[in-house]
Amino acid sequence: MIIGIDLGGMSAKGAILSDGKLIGKSRVETFAEHSPEETAASLARLCVEVAEKTGRGLDAVQAIGIGSPGIVDSATGTVAQWANFNWRDVPLAEYLKRSLGKPVFVTNDANAAALGEAKYGAGVHYRDSVLITIGTGIGSGIILDGKLFEGYRSAGSEIGHMVICRNGEPCACGRRGCFERYASARALIARTRSEMEADPDSALWEFAPSLDKADGRTVFSALKKGDKGAKRVLEDYISALGEGLLNVANIFRPQAIILGGGISAEGETLLAPLREYIYPRLYVSEVYAPMAIICAKLGNDAGLYGAVEYAFERL
Numbered sequence: 001m002i003i004g005i006d007l008g009g010m011s012a013k014g015a016i017l018s019d020g021k022l023i024g025k026s027r028v029e030t031f032a033e034h035s036p037e038e039t040a041a042s043l044a045r046l047c048v049e050v051a052e053k054t055g056r057g058l059d060a061v062q063a064i065g066i067g068s069p070g071i072v073d074s075a076t077g078t079v080a081q082w083a084n085f086n087w088r089d090v091p092l093a094e095y096l097k098r099s100l101g102k103p104v105f106v107t108n109d110a111n112a113a114a115l116g117e118a119k120y121g122a123g124v125h126y127r128d129s130v131l132i133t134i135g136t137g138i139g140s141g142i143i144l145d146g147k148l149f150e151g152y153r154s155a156g157s158e159i160g161h162m163v164i165c166r167n168g169e170p171c172a173c174g175r176r177g178c179f180e181r182y183a184s185a186r187a188l189i190a191r192t193r194s195e196m197e198a199d200p201d202s203a204l205w206e207f208a209p210s211l212d213k214a215d216g217r218t219v220f221s222a223l224k225k226g227d228k229g230a231k232r233v234l235e236d237y238i239s240a241l242g243e244g245l246l247n248v249a250n251i252f253r254p255q256a257i258i259l260g261g262g263i264s265a266e267g268e269t270l271l272a273p274l275r276e277y278i279y280p281r282l283y284v285s286e287v288y289a290p291m292a293i294i295c296a297k298l299g300n301d302a303g304l305y306g307a308v309e310y311a312f313e314r315l
């Protein structure tokens with residue numbers, strides 16, 4: 001049994017892959033204010049919980065695979081840099097190895113998700129695909145000619161930090177106008193909240209009774225009620241997401257762009273306006289080089305599948 005962990009800016013999820021299905025799923029909250037050691041301790045607790053939920057306990061676990069945000073030196077399992085948590089050279093694998101006594105393998109979270117989708121999900125039919133994970137930040141996993149492209153020392157594939165607005169919103173990475181400042185789930189939630197503040201009669205309030213209750217789903221729920229504010233929020237969001245994806249298309253022209261993260265559960269509600277935005281603006285037409293825009297099949301679980309797969313391939 002191998003435990004897969006998907007570490008994120010708000011929570012970390014863990015599970016075991018058994019006969020192609022995730023079992024023992026569990027989660028813990030994560031906090032930017034916590035020290036890396038505290039976060040590693042939460043992850044160790046999560047592993048114990050997952051193992052116990054399956055009824056077999058930690059003894060039956062052979063290894064742990066982790067997908068972590070940031071630049072991960074996968075040779076050592078060190079997170080070299082994660083801007084949102086202000087992590088530098090965090091020996092994540094070492095911390096967990098010490099407390100659990102199991103081999104631990106770490107890769108970037110979006111790379112793990114891309115691996116999961118390529119092996120088990122929406123990417124199985126494509127040689128060139130780019131997976132974009134939409135969560136607290138924006139991550140990317142690039143599969144070229146069937147292989148994961150990570151850049152020198154796994155420091156590439158940081159599409160979330162591609163600038164789409166010069167002198168725009170400040171980003172934790174130190175620059176301004178990064179894609180993830182406009183198209184992450186966090187950005188969507190922030191935009192939803194400002195629309196709520198601007199309009200006390202908006203249907204958005206029906207789905208989020210207070211500002212802090214607004215989440216990535218709020219705008220989609222209000223949209224179904226035909227709310228004008230929700231429509232504005234979504235239009236704005238689609239254009240930001242669309243511009244970033246057009247850049248991705250112009251650089252890689254993959255056969256498929258796959259969207260992951262919680263928001264991918266919205267399916268066609270998200271995809272239809274996105275395709276409508278992107279296809280007419282492509283530099284080389286969709287007729288010449290078809291490019292599918294689809295949601296991750298494994299949804300929010302892609303990273304878990306991929307984290308297990310990553311450890312499995314290295315055991």
Ligand code: BGC
Pocket residue numbers: 008068069070071083084108109110133135136137138139140158160161180
């Ligand atoms: C980080 C990426 C990560 C993504 C998703 C970004 O802010 O720079 O490394 O993959 O968030 O968590």
